[in-house]
Amino acid sequence: MQNTDSTAAYVIGVDYGTDSVRSLLVNARTGEEVAQAVHYYTRWKTLQYCNPIHNQFRQHPLDYIEGLEITVRKVAQSVPAEQIVGLAVDTTGSTPGPVNEHGVALALTPGFEDNPNAMFVLWKDHTALEEAAEVNLKARTWGGEDFTKFEGGIYSSEWFWAKIMHIVREDETVAKAAHSWMEHCDWMTLLLTGSDLAHFKRSRCAAGHKAMWHESWGGLPIEEFIVHLEPKLAELRGRLFQETYTADEAAGNLSEEWGQRLGLTTNTVVAVGSFDAHAGAVAGEIEAYSMVKVMGTSTCDIVVAPSEEVGGKLVQGICGQVDGSVIPGMLGLEAGQSAFGDLLAWFRQMLEWPLNNVLSSSSVITPEQQAALREEMSNKLIVELTKAAAQVNPAESAVLALDWVNGRRTPDANQGLKGAIMNLTMGTSAPQIFRALVEAICYGSKQIVERFEQEGIPIKQVIGIGGVAKKSAFVMQTLADVLNRPIKIAVSEQAPALGAAMYAAVAAGVHPDVLTAQKAMGSGFAETYEPNPASVADYQARYEQYQAFGRFVEDVTLREGEVAETTLVDEV
Ligand SMILES: Nc1ncnc2c1ncn2[C@@H]1O[C@H](COP(=O)(O)OP(=O)(O)O)[C@@H](O)[C@H]1O
Numbered sequence: 403m404q405n406t407d408s409t410a411a412y413v414i415g416v417d418y419g420t421d422s423v424r425s426l427l428v429n430a431r432t433g434e435e436v437a438q439a440v441h442y443y444t445r446w447k448t449l450q451y452c453n454p455i456h457n458q459f460r461q462h463p464l465d466y467i468e469g470l471e472i473t474v475r476k477v478a479q480s481v482p483a484e485q486i487v488g489l490a491v492d493t494t495g496s497t498p499g500p501v502n503e504h505g506v507a508l509a510l511t512p513g514f515e516d517n518p519n520a521m522f523v524l525w526k527d528h529t530a531l532e533e534a535a536e537v538n539l540k541a542r543t544w545g546g547e548d549f550t551k552f553e554g555g556i557y558s559s560e561w562f563w564a565k566i567m568h569i570v571r572e573d574e575t576v577a578k579a580a581h582s583w584m585e586h587c588d589w590m591t592l593l594l595t596g597s598d599l600a601h602f603k604r605s606r607c608a609a610g611h612k613a614m615w616h617e618s619w620g621g622l623p624i625e626e627f628i629v630h631l632e633p634k635l636a637e638l639r640g641r642l643f644q645e646t647y648t649a650d651e652a653a654g655n656l657s658e659e660w661g662q663r664l665g666l667t668t669n670t671v672v673a674v675g676s677f678d679a680h681a682g683a684v685a686g687e688i689e690a691y692s693m694v695k696v697m698g699t700s701t702c703d704i705v706v707a708p709s710e711e712v713g714g715k716l717v718q719g720i721c722g723q724v725d726g727s728v729i730p731g732m733l734g735l736e737a738g739q740s741a742f743g744d745l746l747a748w749f750r751q752m753l754e755w756p757l758n759n760v761l762s763s764s765s766v767i768t769p770e771q772q773a774a775l776r777e778e779m780s781n782k783l784i785v786e787l788t789k790a791a792a793q794v795n796p797a798e799s800a801v802l803a804l805d806w807v808n809g810r811r812t813p814d815a816n817q818g819l820k821g822a823i824m825n826l827t828m829g830t831s832a833p834q835i836f837r838a839l840v841e842a843i844c845y846g847s848k849q850i851v852e853r854f855e856q857e858g859i860p861i862k863q864v865i866g867i868g869g870v871a872k873k874s875a876f877v878m879q880t881l882a883d884v885l886n887r888p889i890k891i892a893v894s895e896q897a898p899a900l901g902a903a904m905y906a907a908v909a910a911g912v913h914p915d916v917l918t919a920q921k922a923m924g925s926g927f928a929e930t931y932e933p934n935p936a937s938v939a940d941y942q943a944r945y946e947q948y949q950a951f952g953r954f955v956e957d958v959t960l961r962e963g964e965v966a967e968t969t970l971v972d973e974v
């Protein structure tokens with residue numbers, strides 16, 4: 403029902419990123435950002451339940467619950483609770499977790515409190531490499547529909563089914579106790595509404611991009627294929643879901659319990675969940691054939707197009723094309739890089755090793771001074787490296803890097819690939835390597851833009867949002883030079899949360915649709931980075947070297963990896 407009166411109406415967008423959750427209170431009629439709060443997950447901060455060397459990244463639901471209460475309670479204090487008419491959650495994805503028959507996350511139940519397999523398998527977790535290879539091989543050899551065809555034709559270890567297959571094979575206790583599995587964005591929405599799991603409105607965005615959901619085969623891949631993938635999934639498939647809903651729809655109202663815990667009322671409508679990048683694209687004022695780059699630990703590149711113009715085209719090597727995953731009524735297309743800011747964070751962690759492992763043996767400064775020095779260095783390192791990297795004369799440094807430190811997401815997912823750096827000399831400096839890493843994440847972005855255009859999806863403009871877009875002018879200028887395109891940066895510091903707030907405003911009936919909400923609540927663009935013609939030619943030449951380096955590394959890796967593929971064929 404339309405909430406057309408002119409009384410004050412506020413909405414809250416809750417954006418769960420990789421390291422932190424951000425809540426934003428927004429005036430639903432004007433888009434004014436009234437209050438925001440950030441909470442860094444406590445257990446994740448120390449990588450509890452993770453094993454990076456084995457690509458295991460798990461997050462405990464208590465981190466999510468604590469962050470929800472802290473940040474929403476804080477922003478909700480700014481206006482009367484009855485004026486907060488809607489709330490929406492966006493999260494990372496695919497970040498699925500097992501739940502019991504009541505929809506309680508398994509890690510919140512007795513016996514599973516400290517079991518990483520009972521927690522949310524974070525998007526960047528790549529423990530399901532073999533399972534993803536099986537999905538791809540069997541999707542093309544089983545004799546039926548290729549259910550990967552709307553997912554870019556290559557299923558990733560970062561996604562829903564590969565992760566579930568891996569966990570049910572690894573951990574029989576979890577496999578038996580898991581009544582269902584839910585994406586993080588769906589689980590938060592279920593928690594807030596207290597809905598019945600069997601009738602809960604699952605996210606079209608999540609299911610379409612990561613779970614091979616498509617209307618043309620009636621929803622999720624048919625049971626025969628899922629059982630062909632892994633017989634242990636037979637019963638689970640029947641307990642999952644068929645229908646999905648776009649993020650402008652209401653999933654329910656805030657429950658009595660969560661109204662009290664958050665300082666809100668049960669009149670607050672909770673929208674269907676979505677992924678951070680897709681919500682961010684709405685706030686980034688995406689329009690047909692714009693690419694919104696959500697640049698954080700990773701990147702997601704979001705494009706929308708009129709469904710009728712894309713027609714039956716299947717865009718190869720991206721993270722899926724899904725009707726209504728961004729703007730209902732339009733096709734949402736996703737690509738991205740598994741490491742963007744994370745590649746720079748990796749280098750910072752490398753340089754911090756002596757601070758974390760040698761400094762403690764120093765007798766020169768006290769433990770308190772050591773801790774203060776570590777904190778100060780951690781906060782300053784990337785900024786100081788950036789300043790020095792900007793002074794590096796490209797002609798004096800041939801250092802070249804690949805951005806595959808966490809695998810390659812797109813184009814053509816291959817999470818088995820790894821990072822590489824070449825042309826190191828005795829004179830190579832940390833700023834020169836940092837600059838090469840910045841160039842690498844920009845070259846990886848260029849590969850994606852070129853893939854869309856090769857596949858017949860024109861990219862008319864590039865818009866930047868996310869932490870890196872707002873924090874690093876150097877990365878953004880390098881990106882503009884490498885792409886040889888202007889990069890428009892959105893004003894909002896919390897674009898995904900603002901996009902979620904827009905979804906919430908539609909679900910609560912303040913606006914009739916997402917495009918209207920986008921126009922009423924959008925905050926425009928802060929600055930535009932224009933390509934520097936003097937740099938474009940140099941970067942183009944180095945980009946071609948990056949491509950050649952990538953082909954070499956992938957060829958070597960595939961030769962190593964081919965045995966696994968051959969083994970799989972024997973098993974089929
Ligand atoms: N000054 C900076 N220059 C480049 N990257 C930065 C800078 N400050 C933070 N980052 C990177 O931003 C990323 C975090 O992005 P953000 O959007 O805040 O989080 P999330 O990806 O979890 O949503 C981290 O990978 C971090 O390395």
Ligand SMILES: O=C(CO)[C@@H](O)[C@@H](O)COP(=O)(O)O
Nearest residue numbers: 419420494495677698699700
């Ligand atoms: O892949 C998706 C969404 O499809 C993202 O959630 C994932 O890359 C994580 O994004 P962040 O780097 O945490 O912003």
